[in-house]
Amino acid sequence: MNAERPAWEQLSGARVLSPVQPRKLAKVPFVEMAEGRLQGVVSSGSDIERVYVSSITAGTHGYNCSTNNNRPCGGLRGTPCKHLQSLVEEAVLQYGLERVARYLRAEGDSAATLVRILSGGHESIPAAVVFSRFLRHLAYLELPDTSEPVAELHWFPSLGAVS
Amino acid sequence: MLGAQLAALHDGALPGVDEALDLIAGFDDALVSGFARLGEERAAALVALAGALGGTPLGPSAAEAAGKVTVGSITDEHLTTLAGARTALFGAVHDALLARLDDALGRSRADWEGTQPQSGDPLAGACRSWLAELAITGWRGVDHGLASSADQAIQNLLAEPRLRRPAMLLDGLAAELRASSPVGAMERLPARRWADLWARGLLLTRTGGLEATELVSGRLLPLGVDVHEHGTAVQIQIHAILEPHGRLVRTSVAAAKVDTIAGPFVWQLLSSYPVLLDALARRLSLEVTDMPLLPSGDLLWHEGRASAGAYTDPFATARVQLTGAVSPAVPPLERHPVRIAEPVFVEGYKSDGKTLQLDGSGLAFDLDRLPQSGPLTPQLLKASTACIGLMRWDGGQWRLQPLAVQATVKKERLAVHNGDWALGPTDQKARGSGAKAGDPVAVLKERAGRLLRR
Numbered sequence: 001m002n003a004e005r006p007a008w009e010q011l012s013g014a015r016v017l018s019p020v021q022p023r024k025l026a027k028v029p030f031v032e033m034a035e036g037r038l039q040g041v042v043s044s045g046s047d048i049e050r051v052y053v054s055s056i057t058a059g060t061h062g063y064n065c066s067t068n069n070n071r072p073c074g075g076l077r078g079t080p081c082k083h084l085q086s087l088v089e090e091a092v093l094q095y096g097l098e099r100v101a102r103y104l105r106a107e108g109d110s111a112a113t114l115v116r117i118l119s120g121g122h123e124s125i126p127a128a129v130v131f132s133r134f135l136r137h138l139a140y141l142e143l144p145d146t147s148e149p150v151a152e153l154h155w156f157p158s159l160g161a162v163s
Numbered sequence: 164m165l166g167a168q169l170a171a172l173h174d175g176a177l178p179g180v181d182e183a184l185d186l187i188a189g190f191d192d193a194l195v196s197g198f199a200r201l202g203e204e205r206a207a208a209l210v211a212l213a214g215a216l217g218g219t220p221l222g223p224s225a226a227e228a229a230g231k232v233t234v235g236s237i238t239d240e241h242l243t244t245l246a247g248a249r250t251a252l253f254g255a256v257h258d259a260l261l262a263r264l265d266d267a268l269g270r271s272r273a274d275w276e277g278t279q280p281q282s283g284d285p286l287a288g289a290c291r292s293w294l295a296e297l298a299i300t301g302w303r304g305v306d307h308g309l310a311s312s313a314d315q316a317i318q319n320l321l322a323e324p325r326l327r328r329p330a331m332l333l334d335g336l337a338a339e340l341r342a343s344s345p346v347g348a349m350e351r352l353p354a355r356r357w358a359d360l361w362a363r364g365l366l367l368t369r370t371g372g373l374e375a376t377e378l379v380s381g382r383l384l385p386l387g388v389d390v391h392e393h394g395t396a397v398q399i400q401i402h403a404i405l406e407p408h409g410r411l412v413r414t415s416v417a418a419a420k421v422d423t424i425a426g427p428f429v430w431q432l433l434s435s436y437p438v439l440l441d442a443l444a445r446r447l448s449l450e451v452t453d454m455p456l457l458p459s460g461d462l463l464w465h466e467g468r469a470s471a472g473a474y475t476d477p478f479a480t481a482r483v484q485l486t487g488a489v490s491p492a493v494p495p496l497e498r499h500p501v502r503i504a505e506p507v508f509v510e511g512y513k514s515d516g517k518t519l520q521l522d523g524s525g526l527a528f529d530l531d532r533l534p535q536s537g538p539l540t541p542q543l544l545k546a547s548t549a550c551i552g553l554m555r556w557d558g559g560q561w562r563l564q565p566l567a568v569q570a571t572v573k574k575e576r577l578a579v580h581n582g583d584w585a586l587g588p589t590d591q592k593a594r595g596s597g598a599k600a601g602d603p604v605a606v607l608k609e610r611a612g613r614l615l616r617r
């Protein structure tokens with residue numbers, strides 16, 4: 001038997017994505033690194049119907065926070081609000097500090113320092129785009145399940161043992 | 164599986180397999196740099212791949228497609244033919260591997276009696292254009308824009324239940340490309356894997372679903388459950404013996420999900436299959452009545468046609484009934500090594516947690532296929548002496564994917580199965596970390612209920 005592990009490049013089942021780490025979703029149900037931004041949705045602490053859309057642009061470190069109806073966040077007074085702090089904290093939990101820092105092109109040894117160095121100031125980023133991505137994310141949970149065998153999923157082994 | 168059978172599996176190279184894999188690697192390399200700028204060497208690789216099919220019905224069209232693509236005439240038809248050529252070559256590798264495995268195990272396999280209908284759903288057109296664009300550009304040229312450009316088209320496929328298979332495939336590929344963008348900055352590329360998914364996408368969007376050929380009744384004795392998962396999909400596939408027929412069958416259920424629902428929480432997404440999940444968690448047999456069976460050996464699960472039976476020990480089933488059971492045929496399009504997942508039973512081995520040793524022969528455990536949704540761990544594998552698993556082959560190597568083990572832990576004899584947590588974790592540690600994560604399924608379903616229909 002060949003004891004060496006085969007080359008990753010030659011594996012059909014090669015793992016490309018690392019699994020996201022489990023985290024509580026109640027405060028920040030959605031966070032993603034997409035479209036050149038770290039962006040997500042933060043539930044309002046006081047009104048169950050209201051959500052905030054928070055985003056930070058990679059590289060420039062400009063940021064924005066508003067309700068999904070585009071009302072500016074009251075906490076955004078020249079410095080990042082608590083929603084932006086929550087967004088970064090949860091992103092670090094989900095993806096790990098290193099991946100988030102690399103994506104933002106920022107340096108920091110914790111979520112708090114990543115927020116502190118956000119120096120790009122307020123940037124106009126449309127909340128509607130991010131919010132509709134969140135709705136599309138949620139829509140996955142409404143798709144009907146199926147008992148038709150999906151042979152293609154043999155290319156996607158489950159995401160690895162806990163320990 | 165006995166030591167002698169394991170030795171027979173590894174006894175000598177399979178003629179033609181290395182040559183076929185070299186041709187495939189050449190093709191995959193051409194996809195890395197893109198068909199728009201092939202250069203002499205990669206153009207020759209496409210021609211060589213087509214040439215290998217010279218003696219088959221696909222030969223002439225493959226040669227023509229390779230000729231046209233290498234001079235820059237890259238059409239949907241030519242790309243589909245080349246994808247078909249690569250798939251046919253992998254099909255031959257699959258057949259050689261499976262024949263060797265069946266011989267080694269002394270397992271008989273049913274002949275293929277189904278039909279694989281063609282289909283050309285117009286909804287898939289936009290996704291096919293995307294696959295063509297990827298081939299022209301090459302993986303190295305994929306940036307965020309190209310990786311995301313089929314997102315809407317894939318959503319449209321997902322919304323159509325009869326296109327669920329290509330939708331789940333392409334959604335998985337797109338997520339990997341998005342996360343890897345710009346791909347040109349990656350040190351190394353999963354060239355084999357992405358070419359597999361690309362070729363399969365082109366063929367699958369031209370193929371219809373299999374039709375059930377019979378209705379079966381009897382008792383289903385589960386052997387174990389295999390869990391497949393990417394960010395937005397999960398599937399559980401149960402391997403079982405159908406009595407009184409003595410046939411190996413599978414039954415699968417799949418659901419869409421999001422990446423933040425993972426680990427033991429994925430079972431909750433399958434809660435509309437209580438009979439099935441209950442049988443897994445409590446190790447029950449299942450009585451099925453008039454359940455449709457595909458010619459691929461897949462039972463189309465209907466909760467209403469099944470009921471829970473008596474307690475049954477999968478290890479007893481594996482020990483007594485697996486040797487004589489008949490395996491199903493493999494549908495033509497599914498002849499790919501990654502689809503080989505043959506149930507076996509091994510006992511009396513020694514293991515360091517990575518490899519098992521049986522009568523002087525070694526076999527590596529497939530640790531990349533240990534799911535987070537169940538209790539199996541490398542530590543348990545190390546303590547194990549018996550295993551129900553699936554024989555897998557990838558990258559030139561056979562491996563054993565464990566579905567269940569018997570192990571001695573703190574002088575206690577345990578049987579641990581992938582499906583043990585089907586109704587929720589039974590283990591204190593997993594329950595603790597589950598509680599820490601809250602209940603992501605409930606949180607997101609609440610958000611969906613409140614925000615989606617406004």
Ligand SMILES: [Zn+2]
Pocket residue numbers: 052054065066073074075076081082083084
């Ligand atoms: Zn805010």
